Amino acid sequence: MAEHRRSLDRPTDQPTGGRGLLGRRRVLGYLIAAPTLAVGVSWIANESDPRPADAAVPSLPQPVDIFDLGDLQNLAAAPTSGLITVELKTDGTAFFAVPRAEVGQGITTAFAMMVAEELDLPMDKVEIGLADARPELLMNQLTGGSNSMRSMYLPVRTAAAIARQRLVDTAAAHWGVAAGKVTTKAGVLSGPGGRTATYGSLAEAAASATTITVSAELKSPSEFSVLGRPRNRVDGHDIVTGRKQFAMDLQVPGAKPTMVARPPTINGTLKSINNLAALRAMPGISDVVGITHGVAIRGDTFGQCIDAIQKVDATWGPGTVDDESDATVLAKLRAAQLPMAVPPVLSQTIDAEFVFAFASNSPLEPDCAIADVRPDSAEIWSSLKVPIVAQEDIAKQLGLPIDAVKVHVVQGGGSFGRHLFHDVAAEAAEISQKMGKPVKLSWSRTDNFRQGRTHPMSTSRVRVNYLAGNVLSYEQRHTSVQTDFGHGLGEMITAFAADLPVGGNLSFAETIFELTQSSPYNFGVTTQLLNEVPLKFNTGSMRNIYSPNVVCAEELVVDRLAAKMGQDPVRFRRNFLKDKRLLAVLNKAAEVGQWGKAMPKGTAQGVGVHSEYRAAVATLVEIDCRPETVGRPVEGEAVTGPRVTKAVIVVDPGFCINPRGLEAQMIGGLQDAIALALTSSLHIKDGIPLEGSWDNYFYTREWNTPLDVEVVIMPNTSDSPSGAGELAVAPAFAAVACAYARATGTMPTYFPINHGTLGFKPLPVQPSTPQSPTDGLDHTF
Amino acid sequence: MPTHTFKLNGKQISVDAEDNVRLLWVLRDLLGVTGPKYGCALEVCKSCTSHINGKAFNTCSVQVKDIGPTDEVTTIEGLPATVGKDLHPMQEAWLKYDVAQCGYCQPGQIMAAVAKVKQARKEGRDITDADLDELRNICRCGTYSRIREAVKAGAEDMGA
Ligand code: FES
Ligand code: FES
Numbered sequence: 001m002a003e004h005r006r007s008l009d010r011p012t013d014q015p016t017g018g019r020g021l022l023g024r025r026r027v028l029g030y031l032i033a034a035p036t037l038a039v040g041v042s043w044i045a046n047e048s049d050p051r052p053a054d055a056a057v058p059s060l061p062q063p064v065d066i067f068d069l070g071d072l073q074n075l076a077a078a079p080t081s082g083l084i085t086v087e088l089k090t091d092g093t094a095f096f097a098v099p100r101a102e103v104g105q106g107i108t109t110a111f112a113m114m115v116a117e118e119l120d121l122p123m124d125k126v127e128i129g130l131a132d133a134r135p136e137l138l139m140n141q142l143t144g145g146s147n148s149m150r151s152m153y154l155p156v157r158t159a160a161a162i163a164r165q166r167l168v169d170t171a172a173a174h175w176g177v178a179a180g181k182v183t184t185k186a187g188v189l190s191g192p193g194g195r196t197a198t199y200g201s202l203a204e205a206a207a208s209a210t211t212i213t214v215s216a217e218l219k220s221p222s223e224f225s226v227l228g229r230p231r232n233r234v235d236g237h238d239i240v241t242g243r244k245q246f247a248m249d250l251q252v253p254g255a256k257p258t259m260v261a262r263p264p265t266i267n268g269t270l271k272s273i274n275n276l277a278a279l280r281a282m283p284g285i286s287d288v289v290g291i292t293h294g295v296a297i298r299g300d301t302f303g304q305c306i307d308a309i310q311k312v313d314a315t316w317g318p319g320t321v322d323d324e325s326d327a328t329v330l331a332k333l334r335a336a337q338l339p340m341a342v343p344p345v346l347s348q349t350i351d352a353e354f355v356f357a358f359a360s361n362s363p364l365e366p367d368c369a370i371a372d373v374r375p376d377s378a379e380i381w382s383s384l385k386v387p388i389v390a391q392e393d394i395a396k397q398l399g400l401p402i403d404a405v406k407v408h409v410v411q412g413g414g415s416f417g418r419h420l421f422h423d424v425a426a427e428a429a430e431i432s433q434k435m436g437k438p439v440k441l442s443w444s445r446t447d448n449f450r451q452g453r454t455h456p457m458s459t460s461r462v463r464v465n466y467l468a469g470n471v472l473s474y475e476q477r478h479t480s481v482q483t484d485f486g487h488g489l490g491e492m493i494t495a496f497a498a499d500l501p502v503g504g505n506l507s508f509a510e511t512i513f514e515l516t517q518s519s520p521y522n523f524g525v526t527t528q529l530l531n532e533v534p535l536k537f538n539t540g541s542m543r544n545i546y547s548p549n550v551v552c553a554e555e556l557v558v559d560r561l562a563a564k565m566g567q568d569p570v571r572f573r574r575n576f577l578k579d580k581r582l583l584a585v586l587n588k589a590a591e592v593g594q595w596g597k598a599m600p601k602g603t604a605q606g607v608g609v610h611s612e613y614r615a616a617v618a619t620l621v622e623i624d625c626r627p628e629t630v631g632r633p634v635e636g637e638a639v640t641g642p643r644v645t646k647a648v649i650v651v652d653p654g655f656c657i658n659p660r661g662l663e664a665q666m667i668g669g670l671q672d673a674i675a676l677a678l679t680s681s682l683h684i685k686d687g688i689p690l691e692g693s694w695d696n697y698f699y700t701r702e703w704n705t706p707l708d709v710e711v712v713i714m715p716n717t718s719d720s721p722s723g724a725g726e727l728a729v730a731p732a733f734a735a736v737a738c739a740y741a742r743a744t745g746t747m748p749t750y751f752p753i754n755h756g757t758l759g760f761k762p763l764p765v766q767p768s769t770p771q772s773p774t775d776g777l778d779h780t781f
Numbered sequence: 782m783p784t785h786t787f788k789l790n791g792k793q794i795s796v797d798a799e800d801n802v803r804l805l806w807v808l809r810d811l812l813g814v815t816g817p818k819y820g821c822a823l824e825v826c827k828s829c830t831s832h833i834n835g836k837a838f839n840t841c842s843v844q845v846k847d848i849g850p851t852d853e854v855t856t857i858e859g860l861p862a863t864v865g866k867d868l869h870p871m872q873e874a875w876l877k878y879d880v881a882q883c884g885y886c887q888p889g890q891i892m893a894a895v896a897k898v899k900q901a902r903k904e905g906r907d908i909t910d911a912d913l914d915e916l917r918n919i920c921r922c923g924t925y926s927r928i929r930e931a932v933k934a935g936a937e938d939m940g941a
Contacts, residue, residue, distance in 0.1 A: 025796070035868060038786060106882070109877050127824045216805045232876065232877055232879040233881060235881075235884065236875070236876050236879060236881055237876065239875075239884030239888075240857075240868070240875045240876060240881065240887060240888075240891060241816075241857065241858070241861075241868070241872065242815070242816025242817075242856065242857035242858050242888040243816075244884050245815070246818075246885060248809075248815070248818075248819060249809075249815040251813065257806075257810055283799050284799060284802075294798050300810065300811070301798075301802050301806035301807070301809075301810040301811065302806050302810060302819065302822075303802045303803045303805070303806035303808075303810075303822075304802065304806075306822065309803070362921070363883070363885070363918055363921050364818075364820050364826065364828060364883070364885045364886050364920070364921040364922075365818070365820070365883070365885045366819060366820070366821075382853075411883075412883060413883045413884070413885030413886075437856040439939040442819065444822070445820065445821035445822065445823060445825075445826070465905060558811070633912070634915075636917070636941075637914070638879075660879050663881055664927070667923060667924065667925075667926045667927065668922050668923035669923070670923065671920075671923025671925060672923060689860050693821055693823045693825045693826075694820075694825045695823075699919060699921055699924065700916075701917065701919065701930075702913055702914050702915070702916045702917070702925055702929075703914040703915075704930075705925040706925065706926070707910055707929075710924040732920065733910045736901060744916065751888070760826075769821065772803050772822040772823065772824075772841055772842055772843060773823065773824045773842040774801075774803075774843065774844050775824075775840075775842060776804075776824060776838050776839045776840070776841070776842030776843035776848075777833070777838060777841070777843055779838065779842075780833060780836040781834060781837050781839060781896055781897070
């Protein structure tokens with residue numbers, strides 16, 4: 001896997017083997033036998049990212065330095081990338097079905113840009129759809145680990161370039177001129193003598209009667225006119241007019257609103273419904289059936305389903321974590337912490353332990369799936385990041401052959417890891433089968449918080465030994481409630497286990513940890529290990545999996561080390577950072593954010609750095625912890641607390657496809673980070689989270705968001721893009737925590753910092769979904 | 782089942798529904814108007830925000846019987862018509878600043894923003910950061926920074 005070695009230091013502005021930033025490269029693909037021009041790509045992105053070996057570094061490279069999670073996904077995607085197609089229609093539009101989920105991260109816009117660039121077609125003539133589940137794509141249809149851009153960048157461009165080449169050849173043949181005399185621009189071909197033809201007019205003529213292999217040249221980055229330039233989202237207009245359709249907005253015949261009354265503890269089961277007839281007789285209710293985890297209610301409106309939930313009288317069986325609360329989970333985590341290897345001898349030592357509370361994966365759109373299950377077939381609509389696994393599992397559950405189950409991927413209202421799981425689609429299928437009718441199932445907001453996916457509670461212990469200005473060892477022991485990866489990544493790892501640079505019998509989660517975590521510092525003997533406690537919470541890999549917690553702990557200790565050594569935090573990092581790209585973003589952030597400027601007492605700056613997904617980010621924030629800010633009044637239920645007043649995020653993404661989109665992802669990651677550091681967590685009590693609404697689970701709100709946010713995108717340092725969807729969370733989390741420590745003089749050790757005080761009155765546990773208020777007209781403005 | 786009538790996006794409509802059904806579901810499930818989004822049905826997330834007689838309100842928390850025949854309900858779908866254009870200046874600003882990510886919260890954000898600006902104008906002043914801090918709409922994708930820029934720009938284009 002030499003080509004997968006990763007070094008952020010790579011002098012990437014030099015062309016590699018005549019290619020790279022300056023050269024054009026020749027790529028292969030297929031013309032597919034079809035009525036109009038259709039191209040498929042077999043060329044694999046493996047070679048796209050040649051990275052030379054690292055220079056010798058005082059700390060041995062950790063596995064992620066040579067091969068990371070994105071590489072694994074690239075490797076897994078390789079054998080099937082050939083099935084990705086671009087089709088040209090007679091109206092001159094190009095259609096590309098993205099085998100990925102769009103959940104707000106902007107990939108449809110980025111793919112449209114790639115196609116527009118290589119095909120010389122205006123953006124509005126590129127149509128991007130989300131592909132249904134396609135079993136033949138195997139793991140190439142998994143959206144996660146921020147790998148979409150990395151694994152699809154070359155195949156998609158290749159398909160578009162081949163389509164363009166074929167159009168040129170077709171026009172040249174028609175006109176009897178050499179292909180070299182034909183040019184393309186904005187969807188029109190031009191030849192000698194003022195001859196022109198639109199792409200649409202040649203779509204049929206350019207079609208191939210048989211499937212054949214052809215080649216084309218990709219543009220070199222210096223020729224780009226679309227890629228690398230800021231573009232707004234392709235679905236912006238649909239969004240601002242309310243036309244963008246999410247699962248709940250789809251009108252599938254007969255699929256009536258359906259909700260579920262749920263048990264009082266996580267994963268509790270239904271034993272009996274004690275008032276079935278009364279429930280069925282309620283206004284607007286058409287069906288009531290018992291299912292594994294509740295009582296499913298179908299009616300004319302979701303409101304009437306909520307009404308019926310208030311009246312459900314059921315007997316519940318136990319859940320999977322009934323005896324657990326925050327304190328019991330923390331005790332189990334502490335008991336499972338792996339020992340440190342380096343004893344504190346002859347040196348000075350810092351020992352620290354950090355605790356990170358459970359956090360909710362819930363996007364704003366409540367989980368929703370439509371299912372129409374018939375005796376011998378089924379159709380599902382939902383936002384799914386791994387639709388193939390969903391299709392397989394649901395077919396098994398329903399007792400149907402896989403090809404009898406059709407799974408449509410719908411645009412999602414956010415994901416943050418939630419849509420890696422298809423439990424909601426599976427439940428909709430269960431209900432539809434039992435009712436014998438199509439259903440539009442929505443989980444309620446409260447269901448999402450209490451029974452939905454969570455980012456598991458974890459602890460991070462760090463020990464550093466240092467002596468005479470040198471750091472001798474850095475050890476980190478991350479201990480987490482088990483993260484559920486049962487959504488396809490598991491199969492990916494098993495299938496490619498032999499190719500991974502992590503040896504031995506690592507568990508699946510340990511493998512992920514090894515592939516995503518690495519310390520960016522020259523801290524001598526460095527070990528970062530994960531241990532998991534197998535508790536049956538509904539967990540998942542929230543935006544950026546382990547990194548936010550691991551990096552936050554590390555950067556807090558780095559600040560403390562700097563203080564012990566009498567160095568300023570930025571200077572200390574400059575001295576110990578391993579790679580130049582991180583150093584460059586750090587320096588830029590310090591410059592733009594005016595590091596070290598005079599700040600009033602109770603306020604401070606903080607900085608955090610992180611590299612992952614082949615990108616480097618530094619974040620500098622200013623925080624205000626003065627009492628008048630902490631206690632600022634906000635009407636209604638609200639958490640205020642310290643306010644991050646300013647943030648500077650400097651990102652080196654390798655190659656930046658869309659600055660506008662990248663900036664958006666950085667801003668979004670920052671808001672997540674502020675929430676994780678200061679305000680948002682789940683409090684587990686007796687087997688269920690107390691949080692039941694957005695006024696309990698305090699994701700960042702307008703009154704918490706910084707007024708001044710600046711994103712700086714560094715000049716390209718590579719010719720391949722890196723992942724961006726999750727990148728900003730970890731360094732911003734660390735920066736906020738470090739700023740808080742400097743402003744208050746106390747290093748926080750429990751996150752979020754307000755977790756110790758319950759800032760709301762919990763909604764009752766039953767009924768599982770509370771009744772809606774009726775006083776909306778009293779609160780107009 | 783009772784019949785209810787009110788003005789929806791400029792048209793007088795009537796709909797059969799039980800009295801207590803919240804307007805959000807009448808709009809979405811019975812009338813097929815899906816711009817207002819369900820985010821909580823608890824009057825918290827504000828993704829269902831629409832206008833009643835020009836003021837912002839949460840459709841998830843009003844029973845349909847409380848809407849009178851002369852009440853004018855405007856959802857995101859009807860917002861452009863209130864200014865006689867294809868897009869309301871606030872929607873234009875949203876596009877210009879490329880605010881949306883997943884987009885789920887944005888219809889509610891735009892409706893709340895328009896009302897907030899009007900509220901400030903009625904008090905004879907421009908929208909301030911303090912006003913923006915009062916907006917309770919959740920954006921779980923964290924687009925707040927761009928929302929703030931867009932509201933200020935949209936306010937300017939809304940005129941007096
Ligand atoms: S859905 Fe109405 S406020 Fe959340
Ligand atoms: S854009 Fe996704 S919730 Fe706001």
